[in-house]
Structures are given as C-alpha cells and as structure tokens.
Amino acid sequence: MPSHVKAYRAAILHSLADPAEVGIEQSYQYFADGVLVVDNGRIVEVGPADELLPRLKGVEVSEYRDALITPGFIDTHIHYPQTGMIASYGEQLLDWLNTYTFPTEQQFADKAHAADVAGIFLKELLRNGTTTALVFGSVHKQSVDAFFEAAEKLDLRMIAGKVLMDRNAPDYLTDTPESGYADSKELIERWHGKGRLHYAVTPRFAPTSTPEQLTLAGQLFAEYPDLYMHTHLSENRAEIEWVKALFPERKGYLDVYDHHGLIGPRAVFAHGVHLCDDECQRLAETGSAIAFCPTSNLFLGSGLFDLEKLERHGVRVGLGTDVGAGTSFSQLQSLNEAYKVMQLQGKKLDPFKSLYLATLGGARALYLDHQIGNFATGKDADFVVLDYHATPLIAYRMQQAKSLTEKLFALTILGDDRVVKETFAAGRSVHRRN
Structure with missing residues (x-):
C-alpha cells in the first residue's frame, strides 16, 4: 500500500440514514473492532478489523483502546x-x-x-x-x-x-x-x-x-x-x-x-x-x-x-x-439538553437519532452529505476519537453498560470536551488531548 495510506483501529460507529425514515436498526453501522482506512484526506474503506488488517500490509495502524471513532x-x-x-x-x-x-x-x-x-x-x-x-x-x-x-x-x-x-x-x-x-x-x-x-x-x-x-x-x-x-x-x-x-x-x-x-x-x-x-x-x-x-x-x-x-x-x-x-x-452537551427538551414534551430522543443529528443530519442540512457526515468511501476524513475512559465516572458507567445503545446514551449525557481524545480534519490530526 502507498505510504500515505493510514488506518485507525477502534470501535467504529457512523450513521447511514435518518432513523425517522428507515428505523433505528437500519440507520447506523457499527464495528466493535473496526478499522478506518484513509488516503490523502479521504475515506477509503471502513470495516471489521479481522477482514481489513490482513490487506493492510505496510500500512501504519493507529490503535485506540477503550475508544469509539465517529464522524466529526x-x-x-x-x-x-x-x-x-x-x-x-x-x-x-x-x-x-x-x-x-x-x-x-x-x-x-x-x-x-x-x-x-x-x-x-x-x-x-x-x-x-x-x-x-x-x-x-x-x-x-x-x-x-x-x-x-x-x-x-x-x-x-x-x-x-x-x-x-x-x-x-x-x-x-x-x-x-x-x-x-x-x-x-x-x-x-x-x-x-x-x-x-x-x-x-x-x-x-x-x-x-x-x-x-x-x-x-x-x-x-x-x-x-x-x-x-x-x-x-x-x-x-x-x-x-x-x-x-x-x-x-x-x-x-x-x-x-x-x-x-x-x-x-x-x-x-x-x-x-x-x-x-x-x-x-x-x-x-x-x-x-x-x-x-x-x-x-x-x-x-x-x-x-x-x-x-x-x-x-x-x-x-x-x-x-x-x-x-x-x-x-460540545455537541455532546447539546444532545444532553436536546434529550431533556424532548422529555419535557413527553417525547423521546433515541441515541442513534442523536448521532444522526450531530453528524449526517447536519451534513444533510448543509447539503454537504456527499462530502462529510459518515464514513462512505470518498468522503472527507473528518472524524473524532471518543474516550470511553475519559473520566472515572464515565469509565465506571461503561463497565455497567450492556449494549451499544447504553454506551452511546451515556456519552451524550455525561460527555463533554474531556471525552474527545483526538480530532482529525481531512485525515490530519488537528487536536489531541493531553
């Protein structure tokens, strides 16, 4: 593989569509152990680590433990x-x-x-x-x-x-x-x-x-x-x-x-x-x-x-x-408040709808969903690494979580800037938490 290709390994989650249109289960793609492949600032491929890693000979792989990669x-x-x-x-x-x-x-x-x-x-x-x-x-x-x-x-x-x-x-x-x-x-x-x-x-x-x-x-x-x-x-x-x-x-x-x-x-x-x-x-x-x-x-x-x-x-x-x-x-804090806004009206905000609003939904609102918002091949490699152990409380809550839904919801309620381990824009690291 060319030397400018890079890969990032962690749990990976991104939206595919609006849950209101396709239902929750069809609205996202998740890899518990995934790899995101980037070339010259664009997404090449995303998928399970056991399938992609054997094909990435010579490629630098950055691995994040106890972390979740989502679109920026x-x-x-x-x-x-x-x-x-x-x-x-x-x-x-x-x-x-x-x-x-x-x-x-x-x-x-x-x-x-x-x-x-x-x-x-x-x-x-x-x-x-x-x-x-x-x-x-x-x-x-x-x-x-x-x-x-x-x-x-x-x-x-x-x-x-x-x-x-x-x-x-x-x-x-x-x-x-x-x-x-x-x-x-x-x-x-x-x-x-x-x-x-x-x-x-x-x-x-x-x-x-x-x-x-x-x-x-x-x-x-x-x-x-x-x-x-x-x-x-x-x-x-x-x-x-x-x-x-x-x-x-x-x-x-x-x-x-x-x-x-x-x-x-x-x-x-x-x-x-x-x-x-x-x-x-x-x-x-x-x-x-x-x-x-x-x-x-x-x-x-x-x-x-x-x-x-x-x-x-x-x-x-x-x-x-x-x-x-x-x-x-923090968009995580925005989603925390959005959940409460819905609760006050007797309505619910599903965690996967929250993910959509903060990523692909925003891209669609801006008519940029052909360039950003999820990990479809050819899109800009704008993504964020979220730390499941960002604070002692978040780490402890994650130990109790029995599903991806619970983990995602806990991040939106407890999360803020401390959860963001690293931010990438066009494939380049533009923020790394000390």
Whole structure:
C-alpha cells in the first residue's frame, strides 16, 4: 500500500440514514473492532478489523483502546464573535442582544482582535470534536477574513458570513444595503469555494434589516452557485411580535425571508422554536433547513423545539450550539439538553437519532452529505476519537453498560470536551488531548 495510506483501529460507529425514515436498526453501522482506512484526506474503506488488517500490509495502524471513532461533529449554527461572552447572565433574547452581544461584537472592527478570537474559537470547536460549522461573523468584513484565514490554515470545512444589519442596532454595528452587498460580494469572491471553505449570506434576523437590505441579500444569494444563507427564525415570541409590527404586509416571519428570496437549498434558519404547520411545510418544500439549538433555547427561555413536528413535514434539521447564547461548544452537551427538551414534551430522543443529528443530519442540512457526515468511501476524513475512559465516572458507567445503545446514551449525557481524545480534519490530526 502507498505510504500515505493510514488506518485507525477502534470501535467504529457512523450513521447511514435518518432513523425517522428507515428505523433505528437500519440507520447506523457499527464495528466493535473496526478499522478506518484513509488516503490523502479521504475515506477509503471502513470495516471489521479481522477482514481489513490482513490487506493492510505496510500500512501504519493507529490503535485506540477503550475508544469509539465517529464522524466529526457538525454545528449548524454558532457565533464566533460571541466566544468571549458565553455564560453571560440573566436576559432573554432581545435584551440579551443589546446588553451583551452588540458591545462584544463592536471589538471585531479590529482585525487583530478578530484573529485572536478566531484562533480560540476554532481550538474550542476541535477540542470538542466539531470539524464543520456554519458560523456568524460580525458586521465587519475583517471578522470574516480573520475567521477564514484561521480555518484555511487547518484545512477545515467551514461556512461563514459577514452579518448584515442596517437598522435596530447600534450605529457602530450597522452597514447599509449597498455596503453590505458590496462587502459580502468581495468576501464571496475571495473565499467561497477556496479549499474547503464556503460563504453564507448572513442577515442577522429580519428586525435588523430593512426590506431594501433583505432584497439585496436575496439577490446575492441567487447570484452564486452553492452559496449559503444563514439567519434566525422564530426563536422568541417577543421577537415574532416585533417582526409582525415591522412587516405588517407579510403573513408571517418566514414569509419575510421567502418574499425576499432568502429561502431554498442551503438556507439555514436557526431555532424555529415557534413555527406553524404552513411554515414547516414551506421549509420542507423549498429544501430549507432548521438548526436545533437546545442549550441556547433553554438558557434564554425561548421555548421547546418540536423536532417531531419538523420531521413529520420532512424538514432538514441539524444541531447547533449557538455559542454564545448557547452554553457549550460540545455537541455532546447539546444532545444532553436536546434529550431533556424532548422529555419535557413527553417525547423521546433515541441515541442513534442523536448521532444522526450531530453528524449526517447536519451534513444533510448543509447539503454537504456527499462530502462529510459518515464514513462512505470518498468522503472527507473528518472524524473524532471518543474516550470511553475519559473520566472515572464515565469509565465506571461503561463497565455497567450492556449494549451499544447504553454506551452511546451515556456519552451524550455525561460527555463533554474531556471525552474527545483526538480530532482529525481531512485525515490530519488537528487536536489531541493531553
């Protein structure tokens, strides 16, 4: 075998499909003693060790004991400028923006500051096993340059965009419809499709953009192939009432975006806590996606996300941490809270559905499931090694576990960054726990 081929041995688990569509048993593939074969940053093969190892003569095999290899986690909604204000006390959404978010984002006019935070942010993602994220910058184009420069050095598959805001925000954070369009276009030309990077047109949310700005954002979204659109939708009831007052001619919050051409494949709406059936149906028929952000929805008191309702309509759903309203970079912690959100509604979240949301479901929401999300041959070798002995309590719990389901569930309830032993992006180790 060529010298650049490498193999990784441990228990291996990945999603094959959505459990809601094919059933739990058909939704995943598991090898209690497996091998993952990687060549030039891509998956070559995955399978049982006793079958693959005899064919891997001369190949370096990295072996992980008491560990589980899964695809890298995918975060479908997060704000990198808010890294420094995570865990800020005591407000709901609209007051929280004015009290904490806007003053923090003002600092990103300084590119050196943005670069420092981008480095911290990416290290936190990788420390938590997240290899792809859909990321808000600030209103400053230099914040996006700083983020993409840091992500490019690590060869990460990342999506980001400059925030668009031309009203209902401090003067120091507003642009204009024309400047927002021009700055975004410049960033798209510089970064979209460069390496593993993608650009997202990013109006913060409908209340902070005039109809003129939303029109130009929709125009931009249509101008380039495979561009993303990233914004917020129906997170908080007070926010929804504000949108009704600002756009009385529209029949609902989603209709504001729809009217301005900001809907369709690769359009990702964060939260969607308070959606009616017609809005769910419209999201599904246009191929748009929702990012389920359990830690921030609970932290800000926004409400309980109805995953089953979105599933019934066939809406694409990914998992988002929403840092800094979200309280952890860890998708394991997000799944911990997601389980509780479902319990509070008298519903269940199966561990294999959790795995799907954090990996292949996120990839599908981002229209990247042909490149990431599981271990199909030819996909990017983005994966994470999870340590069954990360803490004394987790190690003890694993001794009691009688099935893979129990082990997987225990990881999502007890796990955090300490569980992540090593993270790989495009076949290269980008984080190794000390």
